[in-house]
Amino acid sequence: MQVHRIELLQVRMPLVSPFTTSFGTQETRLALLVRVEATADDGRGGTSDVVGWGECVAGEHPVYSAEYVAGCHHVLTHELVPLLLAAPGPDGRPGDVNADGVATALAPIVGHHMAKAALEMAVLDAELRGRGQSLADHLGATRTLVPSGVSVGIQDDVDTLVGVVGGYLDEGYVRIKLKVAPGHDLDLVRAVRTTFGDDLLLQVDANAAYTLADADHLRRLDDFGLLLVEQPLATDDLWEHAQLARTMATPICLDESIESVADATAAIEMGATTVVNIKPGRVGGYLEAVRIHDRCRERGVDAWCGGMLETGLGRAANAALAALDGFTLPGDISASARFFAEDITEPFVLEDGHIRVPTGPGLGVAPVPERLEGMLERRDEVWPA
Ligand code: OSB
Numbered sequence: 001m002q003v004h005r006i007e008l009l010q011v012r013m014p015l016v017s018p019f020t021t022s023f024g025t026q027e028t029r030l031a032l033l034v035r036v037e038a039t040a041d042d043g044r045g046g047t048s049d050v051v052g053w054g055e056c057v058a059g060e061h062p063v064y065s066a067e068y069v070a071g072c073h074h075v076l077t078h079e080l081v082p083l084l085l086a087a088p089g090p091d092g093r094p095g096d097v098n099a100d101g102v103a104t105a106l107a108p109i110v111g112h113h114m115a116k117a118a119l120e121m122a123v124l125d126a127e128l129r130g131r132g133q134s135l136a137d138h139l140g141a142t143r144t145l146v147p148s149g150v151s152v153g154i155q156d157d158v159d160t161l162v163g164v165v166g167g168y169l170d171e172g173y174v175r176i177k178l179k180v181a182p183g184h185d186l187d188l189v190r191a192v193r194t195t196f197g198d199d200l201l202l203q204v205d206a207n208a209a210y211t212l213a214d215a216d217h218l219r220r221l222d223d224f225g226l227l228l229v230e231q232p233l234a235t236d237d238l239w240e241h242a243q244l245a246r247t248m249a250t251p252i253c254l255d256e257s258i259e260s261v262a263d264a265t266a267a268i269e270m271g272a273t274t275v276v277n278i279k280p281g282r283v284g285g286y287l288e289a290v291r292i293h294d295r296c297r298e299r300g301v302d303a304w305c306g307g308m309l310e311t312g313l314g315r316a317a318n319a320a321l322a323a324l325d326g327f328t329l330p331g332d333i334s335a336s337a338r339f340f341a342e343d344i345t346e347p348f349v350l351e352d353g354h355i356r357v358p359t360g361p362g363l364g365v366a367p368v369p370e371r372l373e374g375m376l377e378r379r380d381e382v383w384p385a
């Protein structure tokens with residue numbers, strides 16, 4: 001595929017309500033998008049001009065992981081895009097790339113998975129649009145609808161939380177994830193379990209807020225029949241998670257700690273995780289995400305697709321990924337309206353607690369120009385430099 005232009009777009013989207021986790025509260029989503037213009041093979045000997053979109057899931061500040069929007073913008077502009085596009089392709093011209101080669105081409109740059117994933121996603125979207133193939137089909141999806149779970153932020157008090165959860169259940173969400181932190185945990189979980197009963201699919205996410213010294217306290221979560229506890233300890237506490245897992249009935253699910261199929265394998269082997277949250281951005285792209293999915297399936301380990309407050313672009317891609325049959329638990333793939341009054345694409349809506357997997361070429365969705373324009377904060381052409 002011959003790439004002609006790469007642009008980075010930054011959009012700021014107000015959230016419908018503040019989102020509080022153990023690492024802070026956010027009121028807007030600053031999203032970094034990658035737009036690729038290319039001439040792609042149509043797979044039948046011809047070519048077509050296409051536009052591909054990628055979404056970088058990094059947050060505005062480096063509080064969930066080391067990556068953040070301004071850093072991703074910088075590394076994409078000055079390192080990743082030049083590295084990928086400036087090298088001459090088979091015909092000697094720069095800008096000749098294919099999605100399968102992106103990760104290898106970018107491997108000399110250490111880390112920066114979210115930035116790399118966004119670039120790979122845009123190239124992949126463009127390539128698939130050229131071929132007229134959906135991302136779901138390309139990744140090996142087996143479902144047309146994926147069950148939708150919702151991540152619920154920490155609320156000011158227990159009654160508010162119960163009200164918020166009740167609202168999501170009325171909308172049809174099939175699984176609730178409560179954000180927890182020291183001082184905001186057992187009472188919240190108890191209230192939700194007591195109010196909505198034992199059949200509710202319920203899990204919690206600590207975003208690395210505890211230490212192994214809290215093990216006795218965390219074990220009290222075992223009383224509530226949770227599906228899992230997500231990332232209770234620090235990102236690099238793999239071994240500590242393994243120790244905690246041995247003494248807890250609730251399955252441990254790693255999020256922040258898993259940045260590659262190698263991490264996932266090590267965590268599974270040492271018993272640090274018995275369920276895996278697969279987030280394509282965190283692991284460097286959808287192709288690596290499929291490799292982690294395959295590894296989980298081989299080992300009989302449950303997996304689910306995480307979320308990062310994606311716009312409709314990332315949401316579309318996550319729905320495609322979650323449609324693979326190794327995703328055995330509902331993902332954090334909620335309707336657009338969970339976070340945004342207005343999405344940049346046509347919004348994803350709940351259909352009986354499920355999200356429909358797009359079937360159109362590539363992501364199957366694209367930004368609606370007026371909406372994108374309305375939320376645009378900056379737009380930079382980064383290639384040709
Ligand atoms: O830990 O899963 C997380 C959002 C931002 C950063 C980290 C996480 C989350 C969520 C939201 O829980 C998931 C979603 O997009 O629905």
Ligand code: MG
Binds near residue numbers: 207231256
């Ligand atoms: Mg998480």
